[in-house]
Amino acid sequence: MNKVINFLSATDIRFGVGAVQQVEQACAGLGIKKVLVVSDPFMVESGNVKHVTDVLDNTGVEYSIYSEFEPSPSVSQVLQASEFMQANDYDGIIGFGGGSSLDTAKAIAVLHSNPLPVEQYFGIDKVPNPVCPMILIPTTSGAGSEVSNACILRNEKTGVKGGICSGFIMANVAICDPALTVSCPPALTAAVGMDAYTHCIEGYVSNNANTITRLLHREAIRLISSNLRKAVANGKDIEARYNMMLGSMYAAWAMAVASLGACHAMAYAMEGKYHTSHGAANAALLPSVMKFNALGNLSLFREMAELMGENVESLNDREAALKAVASVKQLVEDIGIKSIRELGMTDEDVEPFAQSTLERQTRLLNFNPRALTVETCASIYRDALS
Secondary structure (H helix, E strand, C coil): CCCCCCCCCCCEEEECCCHHHHHHHHHHHHCCCEEEEECCHHHHHCCCCHHHHHHHHCCCCEEEEECCCCCCCEHHHHHHHHHHHHHCCCCEEEEEECHHHHHHHHHHHHHHHCCCCHHHHCEECCCCCCCCCEEEEECCCCCCHHHCCEEEEEECCCCEEEEEECHHHCCCEEEECHHHHCCCCHHHHHHHHHHHHHHHHHHHCCCCCCHHHHHHHHHHHHHHHHHHHHHHHCCCCHHHHHHHHHHHHHHHHHHHHHCCCHHHHHHHHHHHHHCCCHHHHHHHHHHHHHHHHHHHCHHHHHHHHHHCCCCCCCCCHHHHHHHHHHHHHHHHHHCCCCCCCCCCCCHHHHHHHHHHHHHHCHHHHCCCCCCCCHHHHHHHHHHHHC
C-alpha cells in the first residue's frame, strides 16, 4: 500500500485511424527541419512508407529514407546508419515500420548524441545524454517499441541480442494508426500479436509490476485474447486491427516499467542461432514458461485466466492457473504458430541454450516470478520440445 511506484511514458501519444496525417504537426512541434525516415526495405519497396513521405512532401521538412538494415538489426548496421545521419546533419528521426525499424531508429538516435561503442549502452540506464527528437510510427501490433524505453540489437560477435533500456529513448511523439496494420500478412500478424501477448503475460506477473502496469496489462490481455484470432483470419477487420494496436500499445507502455521475464530471456538464444522471428520464438515457448511460472504466483495466473475468458469459478487456484496456460496454448495453435522444434531447435540445443540464458539474460530473469537455474531452464526447453 505504501510502496512508491513509477511509470514511464512517451511525451505525446496520438492514436486512431488517420493519425499518421499528424506527422507534420509532430515535426513542427519538435522543431525538426531535416528528418531521417528509418524504414525497413519491405516498407520502402511496397510503397507503404509513402504514408509518411506523402505527408512530408506537403511541408517544408526535408527528409531522406534509410532502409539499409535487416530484421533483428545488428550493431554494425546501426553504426552504418549512424554514420549516414551524422554525415548529412539530420536534426530528427522518424521510425516507420515494425519493431526492427523502430529499434533501429532508437539506436541511431542514441549515437546521434552519445559516443561509440553502442555496446556500452546495453543494460539499464546506461545512456548518458538525451537523444535527438524522435517520432515513432508502428505498422504492426506487436513490439510496442513506439511507447517503450527499450531497443534490441543483435551482436554479431556473440550471436546474442542485447537491450538498451533508457528513458532517453522514449519517443517524443508516438503515432499509432491502426489502418497502417491492415496490409500486415496473417503469419506476421500472428507472430507480432503473440509478442504483444507475451509482453502482457510476462509483465502482469513480473516482480517489478505495479498498480498502473497491471491496470494496462489487464486491458491488454482482454483486447489481444479476443481479437488476435480475428486479425489473423481477416486482416481487413479494422475493429480487430484497432483493438490489437491498442492492446499492443498498452502492453508495451506498461512493459517499460514492469519489464519481462523468462520467456523473452529464453527466446533470445533461439533467435541468435536460428534467426527465428522474435514473436514466433516467444509464442512457441510461452505455454511452457507459464506452466513453470504459475507456481510462483497462482492467484495472478488465475486472474489472467479470467481475463482470457476462461470459466474458473469452480476451480482451485492451481487448476485455474493452468487454465491460463491451456488458453494460450490453444491460441498459439489456432493462429498457426510453429513449435520450437519446427522452428529449428533440437534436443542438443537444450543445455547450451539454458547455460547461455542464465549467463547473459540476468536483467530479464531478475523480474521473473519464479527463480530459474540452468536445470529448470533446461526443463522448460524440454517441455516445449515435447
